[in-house]
Amino acid sequence: MVPEDGLVPQHTISKACATLEDQAPSRQRTSHERPSPLLCTTPQQSVASEQCIASEQCSSLSQAKQLTTSQQPIAVEQCPTADPDAATEHKTHPEEHASESDLGFDSDSDPPPGPSQRTRFHESSQSTRKRIEQTLHLAIVVGKDQDPVVSAEWLQEVGEDMLQSDAAVGKYIALKHPHIKVTILKPRLGDITKLAEKLQGCDAIHILESEQFLGQHNYKNYRTMFEVLHRLGPRLVPSLSTMQYIMTKVDYINLMDQHNVPHVPTFVLERPTEFKKFEKSIRQMVDWIQGLDPVPLHIITKPSHSGSKLHFQKWFVAGLRQNSVAFATALRRLFVHSQKPFVLVQPFIQGLADLEYRLFFVNRAFVSCVSTQWRVTSAGKADMKRCNVDDKALLPILQSVAQRIVDVLPADSVMYRVDMFKHEGRWAVNEIEMVDGDMMPEFHDDDSDIIQRVADAIVKLPVPVLGLPSAKSLLPVIDSQPELDVTAEQWRSVAGIVKTGLKDVERLPENLRDDQRGPLQEWIDILPQLLDVKDMKELCEEWGLEPKGTKRELAAAVGHRLMQEEETRACAPPPKKKPRTRKEGDAAAPADDSGAEDETRASALPPKKKPRTRKKSDAAAPAGKANTVNRGAKPFP
Ligand SMILES: Nc1ncnc2c1ncn2[C@@H]1O[C@H](COP(=O)(O)OP(=O)(O)O)[C@@H](O)[C@H]1O
Ligand SMILES: [Mg+2]
Known part of the structure; x- marks a missing residue:
């Protein structure tokens, strides 16, 4: 159908479609053929090739209204007027931008029209209004409502000051690629089953982040979501199996293992299907914890499918025997109540808890990085602080590790985020995400607007994504495994196995940080030479610590307390001194600090309990926040 105003060039898709549809039935692509081109090709292509592409596109589009099971790729020619570079100069009418419907039904809309009914006005650089046939209907399903995008200049072109980042991707596509009709859907939890209905007329469906709205981090909802998404068939980009692969955590950890990419050592507990088998894996987990070198102070448990640190739990290993019932109860909650398919057990790694770097890759190329830190708000809630990374020298180092895993991840997602951390001087990967709202431009370098990069990459994906390697998750796409x-x-x-299986671990103070472990070990060696058990017990009582345990455990309690005091002193502002009259020779006087430090050391132990005989080895006594002794937590393969 050629628009009435006749302003669309003769070789547009609409023209080509009309002609070819009249003349020949659409050609079916054989399954081994790679889906050719992409949602968008360059305007420089020859008319002949445009027509060929258009014929395929017509046949796909004509089938698009049925919930497609078609294996047919959709290839859409970009109208010359939609040249992204040219379009940036254009002003389009705000009401002509991405249509937006909210599955929350704030603004309910009829099912989207079929391809033949879609048109949109677009203005050329000469300010001539052009009617553009919208040849592809792309849905962007938004998964969460946080992550506003601010300060992107192009937002003004769509009449917005601020947008949720996933929605921004959709708006950007609509702005720069006017031949694509974009529907942005914001489904809420109760709407999962209505989703497929709403997506009927869409040719391609991109789900950027589905966990919050669709899943609410509950695997019961995920199951329903997977069923619904499965019905959308190959129109889904990335594919459902790739989505599951990345959501499952365990899949990419296995992949990192295969490719020797450093990551957190992990023991995976699988949801119980057969109780004997589950008992056996609990025994193996206990052995695995005890086999770590050194046995970690703390371990953590976290479910395979999660987000925002939900259900993350930290366990003091020396207290696990006493807490075995609480441990079993936590597993029960995850497996039975939340129906998580896997629970990951890992050593607690302080460096990971303290600081992570999120590296963003688009089409396997590194784009940018933000650092993240968890904080507790005044209201007692966990909150993530994101910062730009100023130390640019760090980026190639991080990137070289992350790239190794990105290169082997499934190809049908345009974007990956790799979360990294440092442990004992080495960089390793914690997590991989497919998409995320951390795309706020202010956290990235100006020249790396990740929204635009992601949007442009989505537009170039073949639809459906056949031919691009997707992934095979451990979990079946329709996960209907009955619960045991x-x-x-x-x-x-289960609690009994943990209690009896764990050997007694030397009891170190529960709030000991990993980086204090080395220095504390030195205190444990030294203190029993300086103080007897009675002295150490007295000190414990004086300081409100439990005066119980072996000689080494008492030394650990006393040593830890001394280390804490030294750290507090080191952080305290220097005491105010009375100004004194400056005398001759003052310049040569030693800095006040050195004297203060001597005093600090001397007062590390209360005066009465000063060491009776000072030995040679005393010189090695740790000075508070000393270097971490590398005990080769050997976590990283
Ligand atoms: N092994 C670990 N040691 C220390 N902290 C961890 C460990 N695993 C996770 N964390 C903390 O929990 C947070 C959430 O865990 P993560 O694996 O990123 O899952 P998700 O982001 O899906 O909730 C991390 O950002 C980190 O602060
Ligand atoms: Mg995370």
């Missing part, structure tokens, strides 16, 4: 009914008695037996 583990009885309360059986859960008690």
Whole structure:
């Protein structure tokens, strides 16, 4: 259908479609053929090739209204007027931008029209209004409502000051690629099953982040979501199996293992399907913890499918025997109540808890990086602080590690985020995400507007993504595995295995940080030579610590307290001194600090309890926040 105003060039898609549809039935692509080109090709292409592409596109589009099971690729020719570079100069009418419907039904809309009914006005650089046939209908399903995008200049072109980042991707596509009709959907939890209905007329469906709205981090909802998404068939980009692969955590950890990419050592507990098998894996987990060198002070448990640190739990290993019932109860909650398919057990790594770097890759190329830190707000909630990374020298180092895993990740996602951290001087990967709202331009360098990069990459994806390697997750796409009914008695037996299986671990103070472990070890060696058990017990009582345990455990308690005091002193502002009259020779006087430091050391132990005999080895006594002794936590393969 040629627009009435006749302003669209003769070889546009609409013209080509009309002609070819009349003349020949659409050609079916054989399954081994790679889907050719992409949603968008360059305007420089020859008319002949445009027509060929258009014929394929017509056949796909004509099938697009049926919930497609078609294996047909959709290739859409970009109208010359939609040249992204030219379009940046254009002003389009705000009401002509991405249509937006909210599955929350704030603004309910009819099912989207079929391809033949889609048109849109676009203005050329000569300010001539052009009617552009919208040849592809792309849906962007938004997964969460945080992550506003601010300060992107192009937002003004769509009449917005601020947008949620996933929605911004959709708006950007609509702005720069007027031949693509974009529908932005913001489904809410109760709307999962209505999703497929809303997406009926769409040719391609991109789900950027589905966990919050669709899943609410509950695997029961994920199951429904997977079922619904499965019905959308190959129109889904990235594919459902790739989405599951990245959501499952365990899949990419296995991949990192295969490719020797440093990551957190992980023991995976699988949801109980057979109780004997589950018991066995609990035993193996206990052995695995005890086999770590050194046995970690703390371990953590976290579910395979999660986000925002939800259900993350930290366990003091020396207290795990006493807490075995709480541990089993936590597993029960994750497996039975939240129906998580896997629970990951890992050593607690201080460096990971303290600071992470999120590296963004678009089409496997590094784009930018933000650093993140968890904080506790005044309201007691965990909150993530994001910062730009000023130390640019760090980026190639991080990137070289992350690139190794990015290169082997499934190809049908345009974007990956790799979360990294430092442990004992080495960089390693914690997590991989497919998409995320951390795309706010202010956290990235000006020349790397990740929204635009992601949007342009999505537009270039073949639809469907056949031919691009997707991934095979451990979990079936339709995960209908029945739950095993583990009885309360059986859960008690799980606790029993933890209690009896764990050997006594030397009890170190529960709030000891990993980086304090080395210096504390030195205190543990030295203190029993300086103080007897009675002295150490007295000190413990004086300081409100439990005066119990072996000689080494008492030394650990006393040593830790001394280290804490030294750290506090080191952080305290220097005491105010009375100004004194400056005398001759003052310039040569030693700095006040050195005297103060001597005093600090001397007062490390209370005066009465000063060491009776000072030995040679005393010189090695740690000075508070000393270097971490590398005990080769050997976590990283
Ligand atoms: N092994 C670990 N040691 C220390 N902290 C961890 C560990 N695993 C996760 N964390 C902390 O929990 C947060 C959430 O865990 P993560 O694996 O990123 O899952 P998700 O982001 O899906 O909730 C991390 O950002 C980190 O602060
Ligand atoms: Mg994370």
